[in-house]
Amino acid sequence: MALSRRQFVGGAVAVAGATTAGLGTTGFTPSARPADLWREFESAPYTHPQIPYVGRAGAHAGARRAPRPRVVANAVAHGATPDGSGDSAPAINRALAEAGERGGGTVLLPPGTYRIDDYLRIGHSGVVLRGAGSGRTTLLATRHLTELIGPYGSRYGGDKSSWSWAGGLVWLSPHARHTSLVAAIRDRAWPFEGWTGNRRDEWTTLTALRPARRGDRSVTVEDPSGLDRGQLVLLRLADDPGHTLLEHMAGGGPGPEAYTWDDKTKLTSYVPYEWPVRITGIAGRRVTLERPLPLDLRPEWDPRLVSGAEPLTDAGVVGLTLEAPLLTQSPHLLDKGFNGVTFQCAYDCWAEDVVVRHVDNGFGLVAASACTLRRTRVEGRGSHHPYFCREGAHDNLVEDFRIAARTVPAPAGTQLHGINVEGLSSHNVWSRGVMETGTFDTHRGMPFANVRTGITVENDGRHGGDASAGPLYGARFAHWNVTVTNGRAGLVKLDTVAPYSATVGISEVREFDQIDVPDFTGELHARVEAYGSPESVRPRNLYEAQRALRHR
DSSP states (O other): OOOOHHHHHHHHEEEETTEEEETTSSSOOTTOEEOHHHHHHHHSTTTOSSSOOOTTOSGGGTOSSOOOOOEEEEGGGGTOOTEEEEEOHHHHHHHHHHHHHTTOEEEEEOSEEEEESSOEEEOSTTEEEEESOTTTEEEEEOOOHHHHTOOOBOTTOSSOBGGGSSOOSEEEOOHHHHHHHHHHHHTTOOOOOSTTOTTSOOOEEEEEBOOBOTTOSEEEBSOGGGOOTTOEEEEEEOOOTTOHHHHHHTTOSHHHHHSOOTTOHHHHTTOSEEEEEEEEEEETTEEEESSOOSSOBOGGGOOEEEEOSOOEESOEEEEEEEEOOOOOOOOTTOOOOOEEEEEESEESOEEEEEEEESOSEEEEEESOBSOEEEEEEEESSOOSEEEEEESSOBSOEEEEEEEOOOSSOOOTTOOOOEEEEOTTOBSOEEEEEEESSOEEEEOSSOOBSOEEEEEEEOOOOOOOOOGGGOOSOOSOOEEEEEEETTOBOTTSSOTTTSTTOEEEEEOOOBOOSSOOOOSSOSOOOOEEESTTOTTOEESSOHHHHHHHHHTO
């Protein structure tokens, strides 16, 4: 029997304003015992077979405080009207662009309600849009992305709208990359959305790499002349005809080797695998990286460091609410694009104390890496994807988040997914969350090495994904101390579907009508511990414990 909303919130969280922190999710309790899996992980944190290393996830390797660049503009001085009487989008966009052209800084949105008839664009590094707080500064959106930019079909065919999983009414993406993307949409040349252009051919090799192992922090390069300390580069790994890279992402062994990969055309379009990372040191041909390698580097995968799109870095959105009109939710996959905040080709960027309401899709990470979403909420009439993480998005942190119960019943023919990850996205973290609705969603596309920890969920959503996108999960997914208030499985208990996974301290759950079977034959090498006893083991929060471990 499902808990009432009062029981759910009172028993799981304390919510004050935009703060949504799970009670007791970061500390130890006297009755909690050390998890066996954690003891194993401590001895091999970068190479554990079931638990990924995510201790440096998030902007600036998980920094607790986002940068606060100096104030360079007040949007009201540029013509924005805080009484909602006129369209403030041109003034806000003008202030954001001018701040970027001058080298960055904060654009203030004082308390008030601002009508926006266009979407807001942050396309320059170092630019932050800062309201007075999510309860004091509100953006009222009047038009959706289909109206503002045009229809956005799927590059995989059919009548789907890509606004169902892309774009935002506050859209943070590099200016040149964004301009190219929008031009392709308007030309109906449905693009790829990542770092290497609309056809994935806009990249330049910086250097080839010698073989290395998952977990290594340093790599040997053939030629360091094009590299600099502090530079953001892309690690590029191409699959071979035998799909051994995809097998490696799935953990390797007989199951992945027997899997049929060639007909998974959507999945194979996601490789080469592109992983953005910053260089922290160079000594001769030895290059040190900001994070440990997510995968092995083998000659058959042609490992190299490349440059792609000019990245958006150190940009953010802070202290505001974005509200769309209260309209009936669109049929599944036909969203018009009343979307919230989306980061695309962004690195070391953030959103903090941001609420989105009545949106089609809430917060997006599209080919975005090392970004932090902190104290964010999705509210209102219900969203298709409250949080979506796709198109090779890596090393992101979503913490202290909340998906509120919908305020109107779901119309027939709609879907609500929850916290989504897909498209070979890896090493992302969802921590200290409250989901009054939704599920732990994967749209197939074999995401791997992600963590969900310290979350309470009324597990009433359904996951998505079509057959051409391949497996639901790759290796090293970890669900750690998760309370399921309605006892429904829905991809929270991983051991029967995810290879080399860890399910630790989750509620006892039962299957429902969406029953998944494993994609791989044979032994999955999945681990289960403290099943039926959430928060009975320590550490209580897997991400927080990994952060502490890195500082020892």
